[in-house]
Amino acid sequence: MxxxxxxxxxxxxxxxxxxxxxxxxxxxxxxxxxxxxxxxNEAVRKVQADANRSADTHLLRFPLPEAWGIDLYLKDESTHPTGSLKHRLARSLFLYALCNGWIRPGRPVIEASSGSTAVSEAYFAKLIGVPFVAVMPRTTSPEKCRLIEFHGGTCHFVDDPMKMYEESADLAARTGGHYMDQFTYAERATDWRGNNNIAESMYQQLRLERYPEPAWIVATAGTGGTSATIARYVHYMQHDTRICVPDPENSCFFDGWTHGDPHASSDCGSRIEGIGRPRMEPSFVPGAIDRMMRVPDAASVAACRALERAIGRKAGGSTGTGLWSALKIISEMVAQGRTGSVVTLLCDPGDRYLDKYYSDEWLAAQGLDIAPYEKTIETLLETGDWREPTA
Structure with missing residues (x-):
């Protein structure tokens, strides 16, 4: 031997x-x-240099009636080089894996992803010169697949979203590559105490606003890493901000959080790409957050379209999920006579989903009627009243 x-x-x-x-x-x-x-050393330098070249992402204002005394902001993560919030995560995951000695020259990096993380990881794999394979549900949007391939990655499809994890691990074992496993490592790869993480960036950008400490930050969850980072930073810095995590249909996070069940699961995948999971992911940290909302998929799409009407920007469904919840929180503040600020995320651009969330044909095929939810948003912005949608 x-x-x-x-x-x-x-x-x-x-x-x-x-x-x-x-x-x-x-x-x-x-x-x-x-x-x-x-x-x-060269790989780490290249990944760090990517961060050094990037300016901070914008904090956009969503117009609300001045009389309310409430400001709503969207942290626009779509301006990253790979066009989504997941660029931050992918950078952190690559640094974490490189510094742990898990990524090796010439060997593939493999990831289980519903799309945006895979796009960003393909970018960083190409940057350091290693192959990349994305294991994804077959329903992933064609535009995301195109972007993965544009950055030099390969798409490997599975019919059952629950098989992504097992297939990714098997591929890594067969090829001698590294299974990145964002769903396990997202919450630990990012430095939640600072180092220009997304939470620290938000507070820096709010310094000169009239309500520099937001009453609420609304962050949707796919891995759960972003909500964990934001919540930990808020607690570490002793801010009084509360954290809300909205959850779409066909996701188990809400039930797992509500019932304290770490084994909660769902038997089908989320229609809102990038968020919602069929199992309680290791990176989702229920104890760190203050509130969760279950958001209908039709409400998420209605909020996407309301965002475009309000600021002229198309965004993905996860942005709509967060915006719907932020508007509901604002309606509660209006009813209570409270002032303050609320921050949510613009996660990725809507041009990746033109054939889904911006397609009336797709909505009809899915049996989604967004009209009642659009009416709820319109009524809120006109009167300050929140009227739950009725069929």
Missing amino acids: STTGTTGTTDASVAANKAAGAVMTTVDVDRSDAEYRAWL
Whole structure:
């Protein structure tokens, strides 16, 4: 038996010598490799340089009646180089994996993803020169698939979203690659105490606003890493801000949080790409957040379209889910006579979903009627009253 990169005896022979009562010699395991370390240093430099080249993302205002004394902001993560909130996550995951020695030259990085994370990870894989494979549901939007391939990645489809995890791990084992596993590592790869994470950025940008400490931050959950980062930062900095996580249909997060059930699950995938999961993901941290809302998919789409009418920007369904919840919170503040600010996220651009959330044909095929939800938003913005949609 031999072990590459070791000197002296192997673990097996050490055990045998111990059993025989033999005199032991020093075992010195040296896995350093000058060529690998040079590659690693250059890979880390390239990923860090990407962050250094990027300006901060904008904080956009959503117009509300001045008399309310409430400001609503959207943190526009669609302006990242790969066009979504997941660019931050992918950068953190790559640095984490590189510094742990998990990514190796020439070996593929493999990820289970419903789209946007895979787009961003394909970008960073190409940046450091390793292959990338995205394991995704077959229903993932064609535009996201095109973007993954544009950045040099390969799409590997599964019919059952619950099979993504197992298939990703199997692919990594077969190829000698690394399964990135965003759903496990998202909450730990990002420095939640600062280092220009998304929460620190929000508070810096609000410094000169009339309500610099928001009453609420609304963050949707896919991995759960963003909501965990924001909530931890808020607690660490002792802010009085509350954290709300909206959850779409066909996701188990709301039920798991409500009932304290870490084994909650759903038997079908979310129609709102990027958020909602069929299982309680390891990166979702229920104890860190203050409130959850179950948001109908039709409400998410109605809010997407309301955003376009209000500020002229198309956004994805996850943005609509967050915006719907933010508007409901604002209606409660209006009813209570409270003033303050609310922040939510513009997660990715709507041009990735023109054939879905902006297609009346797709809505009809899905049996989604957004008219009652559009009416709720219109009534709120006109009168300040929140009237629950009726069929």
